[in-house]
Amino acid sequence: MIQQHEIVLPSFSRGFHPITGIIERNLPELPETGILHLFLRHTSAALTINENADPDVAKDLGYAVDKIAPENDPGYIHTIEGPDDMPAHIKSSILSVSLTIPITNGRISMGTWQGIFLCEFRNNGGRRRITATVYR
Amino acid sequence: MIQQHEIVLPSFSRGFHPITGIIERNLPELPETGILHLFLRHTSAALTINENADPDVAKDLGYAVDKIAPENDPGYIHTIEGPDDMPAHIKSSILSVSLTIPITNGRISMGTWQGIFLCEFRNNGGRRRITATVYR
Amino acid sequence: MIQQHEIVLPSFSRGFHPITGIIERNLPELPETGILHLFLRHTSAALTINENADPDVAKDLGYAVDKIAPENDPGYIHTIEGPDDMPAHIKSSILSVSLTIPITNGRISMGTWQGIFLCEFRNNGGRRRITATVYR
Numbered sequence: 001m002i003q004q005h006e007i008v009l010p011s012f013s014r015g016f017h018p019i020t021g022i023i024e025r026n027l028p029e030l031p032e033t034g035i036l037h038l039f040l041r042h043t044s045a046a047l048t049i050n051e052n053a054d055p056d057v058a059k060d061l062g063y064a065v066d067k068i069a070p071e072n073d074p075g076y077i078h079t080i081e082g083p084d085d086m087p088a089h090i091k092s093s094i095l096s097v098s099l100t101i102p103i104t105n106g107r108i109s110m111g112t113w114q115g116i117f118l119c120e121f122r123n124n125g126g127r128r129r130i131t132a133t134v135y136r
Numbered sequence: 137m138i139q140q141h142e143i144v145l146p147s148f149s150r151g152f153h154p155i156t157g158i159i160e161r162n163l164p165e166l167p168e169t170g171i172l173h174l175f176l177r178h179t180s181a182a183l184t185i186n187e188n189a190d191p192d193v194a195k196d197l198g199y200a201v202d203k204i205a206p207e208n209d210p211g212y213i214h215t216i217e218g219p220d221d222m223p224a225h226i227k228s229s230i231l232s233v234s235l236t237i238p239i240t241n242g243r244i245s246m247g248t249w250q251g252i253f254l255c256e257f258r259n260n261g262g263r264r265r266i267t268a269t270v271y272r
Numbered sequence: 273m274i275q276q277h278e279i280v281l282p283s284f285s286r287g288f289h290p291i292t293g294i295i296e297r298n299l300p301e302l303p304e305t306g307i308l309h310l311f312l313r314h315t316s317a318a319l320t321i322n323e324n325a326d327p328d329v330a331k332d333l334g335y336a337v338d339k340i341a342p343e344n345d346p347g348y349i350h351t352i353e354g355p356d357d358m359p360a361h362i363k364s365s366i367l368s369v370s371l372t373i374p375i376t377n378g379r380i381s382m383g384t385w386q387g388i389f390l391c392e393f394r395n396n397g398g399r400r401r402i403t404a405t406v407y408r
Contacts, residue, residue: 002169003169063347064345077192095366098236102309178383204340214331214332226336269305
């Protein structure tokens, strides 16, 4: 049995932002055992799971992906939407737009240090939409 | 309820190729609500979701992954299958071989600008096989 | 119908380690057709699928991710847990902590050359836990 739900995030600045709480508050009642699938409907942002304890980890993740896909690389052809755009597409494919997470005892079940992050790669990305699918 | 289906793609040249239409034409009738899982059965190619509008994005994605995993790196040990082989394995793990996508109103449901791409990392990769699983 | 199962891996040294056999031996009887979801409950390791034949591929994958997220980058802020820690978080987001794999004819169904790997990014990561979910 499958339930689907659309979640519209608030606007976030460029960077990695913890959204586990927002996701949990916007889901219907979860089954005892199941799977949660989150699908971000955009090509210049991503979803990832990483350390939720020290906020510096999120900053360093942003720094690291900026190095992997730098702005103003003279090799880029697709430059018309600004210097942050093509790097955003590259980072989106590297980190990916979907997550699949176990549901156990009626809750999203991750490891002690894990949290869900929206990775906003644009300077002004606006509100991002996620399709959440729960199956049991 | 689960249905599985094998899709054999045509041969593609090295690069990122839009395959949303091929996938849609080769799926059985989809449920109203569900999930589509695509699994590429290879280790030197990948699947990704990215911008489907400007074909230059696909070219720049190819350029970007070539920089991240360059050919002829003197640090590689596994070189016997040619200079494009080990970089292809690296890119395959970075972008991954599977996608999970919502099905809504009987159709694959992605964002306005999103499309599915085969990422062919070999110079002569041949025909690639995907196992498509639909669950409702 | 969903079944969930926790798998505790043995301690592995830093590097990419084939674990397909361990996973198979620790799963309950699989359905004829279905999906296996593996979720690694950690932020400094990852799961990936790659070539299972030549062990040099795993070595080169480790070399490649060390180059993508090098140690001792002066830009990192989160350095208190040692020089291997922040690079481990970066690699974990790049390769991701979960895999979804088809089940066909009662078995995990991957391509001829594909195997499941634990990517251990810490020098002393200890025993890692995976939540395995099977749905049919």
